[in-house]
Amino acid sequence: MQSIEVEELNPKLSRFRTMFKAAVEKQKPWRRNAKTDYKFYFGDQWDESDRQALRKQKRPAITINRVRPFINLISGYQRINRYEPDFKPRTAKDLDLCKVRKGVTKYIMDSCKFNKQESRYFMDGTIGGLGWAEVSYEFDYHAMDGKVCIKRRSPFDIYIDPESREPDLSDAEYVIDAKWVSKNDLIRTYPEFKEDIETFTQLRDQDEDLDNEELEPVWYDAKKKKCRLITVWYKDYKQKTYYAVGGQIVTKENLIPGMIPTQTFRVPQTEIRCYVMLGDVELEDIPSPYKHGRFPFVPYYAYYIGEEGEEPAGIVRDLQDVQREHNKRRSQFLHLINTMANRGWFLRKGQPQAKKQLETAGSTPGVVIEYEQDPPKQFDTTQVPAAFAQFDNQASEDFREISGINEAMLGQEMAAGISGKAIELRQRQAVTQVAGLFDNLRETKEMILHLLWGSQGAPGLIPQYYTEEKTFRILGDNGQEEFVTVNQQQVVGYDWLGNAIHQTLNDLSVGEFDVVISEAPATPTQRIAQYYGLLELLKLMPPNVQMLFADMVIEASDFDNKEELKQRLQAALQPQAPPQQLPPGQGGGPPPGQPGQPGIVPQGVAAQAMQAAL
Template sequence: MSMDDSQITRTQWHRYVRARDAGHKEYVEEARKFDAFYYGEQWSEADRRVLEEAGRPALTINHILPAVNTVLGEQAANRADIRFKPRRKADADRAMMLQKLVQYILDDQKYDWKESEVFADGLINDRGYFDVRIDFDHNAFGEVKLDVEDPADIIPDPDAKSYDPEDWKEFFKTRWTSIDDIEVEYGKEKADAIRAHAELADHDDTLDCYRFQTTFGDTRSVAGQHGNEDRTIRSVRIVERQWRRPHKAKVFVGARGDIRPVPDAWTDDRAAAFARDNQLQIIDKTIMKIRWTVTAGNQVLHDDWSPYTRFTIVPFFPYYRRGRPFGMVRNLISPQEQHNKLSSQELHIVNTTANSGWMVEEGSLADGMSVNDLEREGAKTGLVLRYNPGTTAPSKIQPNQIPTGIDRLSMKSQASIRDISGIHDAMQGNASAEMSGRALQSQISRGQVQVQKPLDNLARTRHMIAQVILSLVQEYYTEERVLFISNDLDPNAEDEELVINQKTAEGIHNDITLGEYGIVVTQQPATDTFRDSQFNEAMQLASAGVPIPPHILVEYSHLAKRTEIADMLKRQQGMAEPTEQEMQMAQFQQQAQIQDIKLELGKKQAALQKLLAETGHIEAKTASEADPAAIQNQIRIMELQADVQKHLQQLEARIQLSEQSHKAQQKRQEQTSLTQMRGQNLQQETQISTAWINANRKDGEQRPARNDDAQTDE
């Protein structure tokens, strides 16, 4: 190992230990406790054992679960709606294209479900994290990938006080992995070096770096107890650090002084052409750039400049105050523990008062019953006691009265949970049956105000997600791509074809790499809820007299065969897309109408010629005087000429309509064929690119933190 690698690993480990000891270890323990309380494991083992030995109950009445689930339901009912507004060097068409592309990426990555996971992590564990980067595993050109990270694996900058990672100096991602996985991902040489270092290292130096297990099944991970010769490595801690440091780089400078870094993936020619087309200058400037370092033990697995202009991590914090994030469960633990203890104590008092004991004169019990028998059987229902004549009858000991107010203490603790969480009975569907609808809606609205802050911070996280995706798309989606977008509201509808960066003779059409865009993030109801609201509004408008077509109402309904019914209604109204057979029939009818017009036109023209000849003959015979027959013929000639002109116009219109219909049909067929050809070409290009990458990748090649990052560097 070189001196540089030794310095890198030493610095990396010291920075990791500093961040870990600045509160992350305590946070991990707290997060485990928060998870346990959400699951319902709300008693420590020591407390439960003491209660069991004393014969006392340990009740768990979990009020945290429904409170958290109510807020999770609020999030699940409202999904992200991301839109882009054109700003500089952009237009509305490209903004709409970007909006569809980003929505396609989010749908492909199952973003809604992953967002629910991150939101739950934030509410329960105080923190939730996305990881957004370019992945090359399934696409040779690369595609945006979103992952959900375990909050225990992410260590944010301990010195940061901002919600946005753009203001952080560094963050760590750490995980335990096997030595075999390291060999597969980073090569045999690295794995052997880590194995050799672990076998010779002292226990104090490897407490948080290696996990050992002795041979023959002993899974204890403490090193040094049995000597170095009989232990093997179970797992190794990989420390991944993304951090900012000054770097001299090329940047674009606009006429107004705006500065944008030149993407690392761009060649000098492309950067120069982009600067020339947009009236920009390229200068050298020292900027803060992201460095990506990955180490394991004393080995540097990867150390290079990050291929991204942002950290790959995107956080979600339900509540955030000056660098201290916290969630919903943290403040509910104390009242929940109080409620469990009071409920358990209340049950214990009831149990003890139900069998308080007996006062028995010695030798008074008859039928051979002993005091031990009475102790064992004395609490049974319907017990009959016989005692010897002349002795004092056995009597029950008068139990102590239940302390006044203990039941009210339990109710107070329950009310504290409700007040702290902000989740009232109305939001959980437990409102009184006597409550009016207006009052119920008012209570629900007031309760929703209590949970607006986590949802507002979720909107902030969504905005950062959109920023990261926009940055990755404009930097890496540079080649022509054909995407097919589905209609969520109508799964049976045909997919919409979306072509980006299309190369034409005039240049690149739909070039999404150009321009700056503003991001607008709103929320809309989930698909089923949105369909219900649209259906109700459409029915109200139709009832008010708005002429909404019937097939629109059917499409917004929940009928099992709504698509077939809507198509039938559209055909009845003449609004449906014609089938191939219907188009052929329409074309045949158009041709028949053209022939009829031609025949009628021929008849009119023949009659006109005959009438003109007769009129000329009459005029020749009676040139000296006006003939009434000639005047009548002139009137008839004018009518026939008007009819001929009318038929000519109808013929011309029918011919034009037929030509337009034929051209539309040809265009539709050409688009279908072109779409199929593009899909085949894209598949072939992907296979060729993947085969080329695999053929040129050397065995044992060192790779960065993840496969997608290695291929990005290539």
């Protein structure tokens, strides 16, 4: 069980241990800085050495957390401006299938609470610079059914190939998932390795400094009694042979006896495999359970380009020095205020009673001290430097300039006389400065959608696992909930032997489409803005033209029962057939076309309703 023996007995295990240590070494600087970022967000913003120095001087060390409001504002903006996935057909026959895919995607994302998971890894990115999402398929043996899951993963659990530069991991040779688990959980998962697992933990318990790592243990945490389960998702390269037969390209499995290939050639193939180990114990080495040919992890970078030596960073990284300066200055300011209350006294020697009274109650308001000789004289009043207020204003300006969040976006009061249009422009300016954060978030969402649906010849999790007939609740074009059945078998005819010919309706594994992210956020705030924009546009149109867009106004609104409203409006706009006219003298009314003709709804009624809305 010693590591030296592993080098000789299992070269593959030695290889993956080396890969993991290289990834750990590469991420050490980022992990150190990211931990500090998280501390600043949660209010732990003082170095222990500075805190101890102030404590010895009997000075306060206060914390006024200016970082958290900025991060919470960015997070709140993301939560109310979410972007919906969409599917664009490549052929006309794929239009209906794209609508089904959009509905199924929305259903799956709702079932795994994707909005919450997205906000969590977005917060990880804005704080520490890097967030992770895992896209997997989990099977419930109690219900005997499984589902696709999208979860936020701790950024401190994922390690990537040190040579990787691309944000989409396309150039990464491996991604490592390193989770802390208990010994009992490991034994339940791998009962055949019970003896090896117990031996591993016993060795580590005997020598707590076996790893001697700067930040945290690599293989075992003796304090928490947790093991590091290492799962390496890596690329394996093989050669696959193809044959040219009669103008077709086939594999060896598709060769029919008697076929004579005219040409044989080999093509390199990339396969994703999964290697699991516990320290120096190899647990399994299997092909990836997913057919999309990608790693099941998706990163979210806040600020990252991919150059050599660069590490991901978030908003907090640039605010740390400003926050430290702000805390120290406020602590000094509080110290001055505290010392002003008891500035000290000048007292002639030989007055022990007066000295004792001044020491105990000299700064107490309304105190009365008797003295027999020269009266005591107080030290000169220490004035608070006026520069303190200037520094405080400068710090607030530094926070806004560095973060890109101005007072308009913070909702703070601006100078009097500024128009609403100017405030809106200031808010847009702030949004422009942080637009890169949300552009990267959209890219992360696109990568998640590719894992869900895959590509031609490499199906994603949905077409791979959702192969049986299943009914989903989706949102239809009219905004109403509908139910659609996928992979439904339907008899379309019979062959000459009388066997039924089946056709699969809403087959999730066929069709060609492009995955895109909508440009307009599908949130109530954005919908209301678009609704009022439509009303402003209609105001420029004549009343008779406005009526042509009445149904669009209702559709763009968030009214309850808007389908019923549209139906009533259409009924009011459609002229009804006049009743049969009776001859004069038998109760007949005016001839058709004359004023007062019954059965015709005046156009002015609907027009007045539209004008009221405008």
